[in-house]
Amino acid sequence: MLITNIKALVGVHPKETYFLRGSELNQLPVLENAWLLLENGLIKDFGPMGSLPSSSAKLETLDAKGRFVFPSWCDSHTHIVFAAPREEEFALKIAGKTYEEIAAAGGGILNSANKLQNATEDELFESASIRLKDMIKQGTGALEIKSGYGLTVESELKMLRVIQRLKAAFPIPIKASLLAAHAYPAEFKEDHQGYINLIINELIPLVAQEKLADYIDAFCEKGFFSLEETALILEAAAKYGLKPKIHANQLSVSGAVQLGIQHQAVSVDHLEETDEEVLTSLSESNTIATLLPSCSFYINIPFANAKGLIEHNAIVALASDYNPGSTPSGNMNFVVSLGCIKLKMTPQQAINAATINGAAAMELSEQVGSIAIGKRANLMITRPMTSLAYLPYSFGQSQIETVILNGEIYHG
Ligand SMILES: N=CN[C@@H](CCC(=O)O)C(=O)O
Ligand SMILES: [Zn+2]
Secondary structure: OEEEEEEEEEOOOOOOOOOOOHHHHHOOOEEEEEEEEEEOOEEEEEEEHHHOOHHHHHOOEEEOOOEEEEEOEEEOOOOOOOOOOOOHHHHHHHOOOOHHHHHHOOOHHHHHHHHHHOOOHHHHHHHHHHHHHHHHHOOEEEEEEEOOOOOOHHHHHHHHHHHHHHHHHOOOOEEEEEEEEOOOOHHHOOOHHHHHHHHHHHHHHHHHHOOOOOEEEEEEOOOOEOHHHHHHHHHHHHOOOOEEEEEEOOOOOOOHHHHHHHOOOOEEEEOOOOOHHHHHHHOOOOOEEEEOHHHHHHHOOOOOOHHHHHHOOOOEEEOOOOEOOOEOOOOHHHHHHHHHHOOOOOHHHHHHHHOHHHHHOOOOOOOOOOOOOOOEOOEEEEEEOOOOOHHHHOOOOOOEEEEEEOOEEOOO
8 A cells, every 4th residue: 555645754763763762752753745655564665755656656545635644652551451440439539539548448459350350251352352442543553451450360361361362353463461469359468478479379370381471560559569579579470581561659659660670671650759769760771661641630640750751861651551440541642642731741752652662662663663664554644734743732632534554444
């Protein structure tokens, strides 16, 4: 397929760009008045309209007149496998209860775990598929999905098998993270070591044997998993080649970011709470700081210090955190808008953070995240727009008209 008359081809980074750090995030290369050739599911070539090869006349052509072409969003942090939404907690939140208060009163993650334990694999696959189709229509072309609402060996495996089925059924790259350390199940409330032993001695070996996860994750936070407990789990997972991507500093400055860095985490995610030490620890580190502004928006917690992280030369990514409790939305367009409006990122920084750096946070930069020859043709074509900034500016309205996955128009 040949796409012609593209007003601007966005994110034409050099092919070898793996991630963008600090001020590099300001560079979002754009080719104006361009054509783009897709072949065998990949980006074959692109260039300015003046250089359109004459042989292209025979090709199936899509005229993009006035529209922008972006690489698909790369959403590196989601929890889209869940049994039921939690809108009953919405009323409590509106009435002023905090995330921690709702969780302590038996809501939160344990509420989702009870529901998931009673759901079948087929039911979970069906409901997650509906969510994923919606996300794809909103421009997501690669994502990570976590377990963590099972909290028993059987139910964590059930979640990961659902993710494995999603990997096979959907035409986009998907990575899976084992997040059994999401909350202590009620029966282990007073026996943390018992649950950790279960994760280390039973779950991780089974997950590794069936190759059900790409990463290990933990909710390292006061009231959830301590630094020491998280470290035990990360060390056990490392023996099976599972790298960490961890939930860090969502509710407090806990040391979780530094712990992640020590364990060569691919990413440390959330970071709503930071201090100078946290910012400094991420300078020069290859651990990616993944920020989740839709979570801050929904549960009214501080927005992460994206500007400080960028000034400290960190690698910053943006992701949705789609889950039934703290972020009931997987809309990456809204995430990018919040990146600009609340995190004070420029449109260029926010778009880079949600594409190439999101890809890096899933170790997928060689395949997706920018427009480069040989990468997967996972793209979105906007409505006619006046400028690139119109996309985050027009928050809450989708500017995406056409989604292309592996070189073909996605009809869902
Ligand atoms: N913080 C931990 N996990 C999720 C929320 C999970 C839930 O409330 O169900 C998050 O990333 O925000
Ligand atoms: Zn999360």
